[in-house]
Amino acid sequence: MMKAKNSLAALAAAAAVLPGQADPVPTDTAMSYRFSQYQEADIPESRTFSDETARYSIDVHQFAYRRPLNGNWYLRSELQYETMSGASPMQTYKNGDGQSVVLMSGASIDETRIDLKLSPKRYFDGSGRGGIDGTLGGTFALSTENDYDSIAVGTDGSLNLFDKHTTLLGSVSVSYDMLAPTDAFLSEARTEADGRVKRSFSLYEAISQVINKDTVLQVGGGFTRWSGYLSDPYKFEDRRPGERTQYLLDTRLRHYYPVLAGAAVHLDYRYVSDSWGIHSNTLDLAWAQKLRTGVVGIFLTPSLRYYRQTQAEFYNINASSDATYSSSDYRLSSYGAVTVGLEARFVYRSWQVSLDWQQYMSSEDMMMLQVPEDESPALVDYSIISLGIEYRRE
Amino acid sequence: MKRVSYRAALLSLLVLTATGCSTVEPWERGHLAQEVMAWQVDPLKASLDNHINFSKEGTSGGGSAAGGGCGCN
Numbered sequence: 510m511m512k513a514k515n516s517l518a519a520l521a522a523a524a525a526v527l528p529g530q531a532d533p534v535p536t537d538t539a540m541s542y543r544f545s546q547y548q549e550a551d552i553p554e555s556r557t558f559s560d561e562t563a564r565y566s567i568d569v570h571q572f573a574y575r576r577p578l579n580g581n582w583y584l585r586s587e588l589q590y591e592t593m594s595g596a597s598p599m600q601t602y603k604n605g606d607g608q609s610v611v612l613m614s615g616a617s618i619d620e621t622r623i624d625l626k627l628s629p630k631r632y633f634d635g636s637g638r639g640g641i642d643g644t645l646g647g648t649f650a651l652s653t654e655n656d657y658d659s660i661a662v663g664t665d666g667s668l669n670l671f672d673k674h675t676t677l678l679g680s681v682s683v684s685y686d687m688l689a690p691t692d693a694f695l696s697e698a699r700t701e702a703d704g705r706v707k708r709s710f711s712l713y714e715a716i717s718q719v720i721n722k723d724t725v726l727q728v729g730g731g732f733t734r735w736s737g738y739l740s741d742p743y744k745f746e747d748r749r750p751g752e753r754t755q756y757l758l759d760t761r762l763r764h765y766y767p768v769l770a771g772a773a774v775h776l777d778y779r780y781v782s783d784s785w786g787i788h789s790n791t792l793d794l795a796w797a798q799k800l801r802t803g804v805v806g807i808f809l810t811p812s813l814r815y816y817r818q819t820q821a822e823f824y825n826i827n828a829s830s831d832a833t834y835s836s837s838d839y840r841l842s843s844y845g846a847v848t849v850g851l852e853a854r855f856v857y858r859s860w861q862v863s864l865d866w867q868q869y870m871s872s873e874d875m876m877m878l879q880v881p882e883d884e885s886p887a888l889v890d891y892s893i894i895s896l897g898i899e900y901r902r903e
Numbered sequence: 904m905k906r907v908s909y910r911a912a913l914l915s916l917l918v919l920t921a922t923g924c925s926t927v928e929p930w931e932r933g934h935l936a937q938e939v940m941a942w943q944v945d946p947l948k949a950s951l952d953n954h955i956n957f958s959k960e961g962t963s964g965g966g967s968a969a970g971g972g973c974g975c976n
């Protein structure tokens with residue numbers, strides 16, 4: 510609960526549409542809608558304290574609109590509306606037989622969330638005239654739900670160098686989140702959290718380099734610091750430090766292959782280390798394949814993602830009331846996860862239809878190395894099915 | 904100590920990148936301009952995938968500065 514989220518990431522990153530290319534002011538106007546159904550697998554009955562085994566089911570509606578503004582400005586916007594229902598883990602522990610057990614929230618939770626992002630960007634094309642060649646943009650993001658509100662603002666920029674072989678990228682953002690737990694009178698933790706705030710400051714810098722006519726590489730590093738109330742008031746015995754600092758290194762590679770109408774391998778890697786003792790590695794691999802049948806362009810992208818993390822120093826399957834800091838949140842445990850996915854897009858003139866499927870599976874054994882002795886019974890498996898449509902005109 | 908190793912790794916990557924690059928003229932950038940080479944093929948998909956990973960995993964970020972939060976279970 511109350512999990513930090515990178516709500517500016519998508520719009521900021523979407524600004525750099527194609528690697529190794531100049532940043533001309535986009536001239537297209539486009540409207541998009543995407544519906545996704547997110548479904549978590551049930552907790553095994555043998556692992557629950559009560560009869561409640563169903564976890565979250567979420568419907569997500571996304572709307573996007575982008576268009577040129579006056580001069581060299583361009584605006585991107587996104588609205589996301591989610592409705593969710595189901596139960597969530599409140600605590601884990603080992604029973605008298607040494608078996609791990611999950612205590613789920615009893616009643617089904619019904620909630621909605623609205624997320625709005627606006628991102629204007631100014632394009633500078635001073636190449637060949639000794640001027641600046643790049644972009645400068647800003648982002649405003651607002652997320653609201655019945656027990657949590659968040660406001661974030663950020664700015665990002667890019668600078669093309671060496672005949673556009675090299676691009677420097679940078680972004681910075683701050684956020685201010687406010688907590689108002691539902692039924693705050695039910696527990697001391699909820700009462701304590703009511704009205705508390707969480708702040709963040711985040712910085713990311715990267716360099717993108719054209720390696721040759723088929724390959725481009727980006728390497729970046731980031732720093733994020735959260736402070737304030739970082740615990741989860743809906744979980745039992747959840748007390749986390751009031752500060753968290755995270756360092757990040759990531760790299761992205763794109764390499765073109767002349768297969769059929771064109772293909773590319775996408776290879777992304779990310780390493781994260783934080784002050785709570787969590788270290789994670791993420792590897793994303795995808796193959797983007799273009800096909801052409803008559804007037805319809807078809808894009809197929811199968812993907813594979815592997816994620817592993819070590820546990821936070823204060824994580825314990827038996828969260829303790831004696832320890833200063835304690836949590837049995839599975840997201841702070843040691844585990845690994847694999848996501849397999851397939852996306853298909855069909856493009857006909859100004860219209861585009863997309864279908865996407867993903868399956869996420871996680872377990873302690875998927876860590877492969879440093880596998881913990883204790884189970885983390887609340888680890889989640891989920892699937893997502895999405896259908897999107899976009900209309901675009903120049 | 905860890906910061907030193909991060910810097911060393913980053914520097915090594917930059918050196919390898921710089922020494923392995925070749926000049927690519929504008930008219931040779933057809934492949935780089937292909938849609939299959941995009942950093943993000945579908946921004947809405949990337950936005951939702953990021954949101955779900957941030958909600959369900961212990962670490963997050965990459966590609967840009969982080970933003971605000973959500974009360975996601």
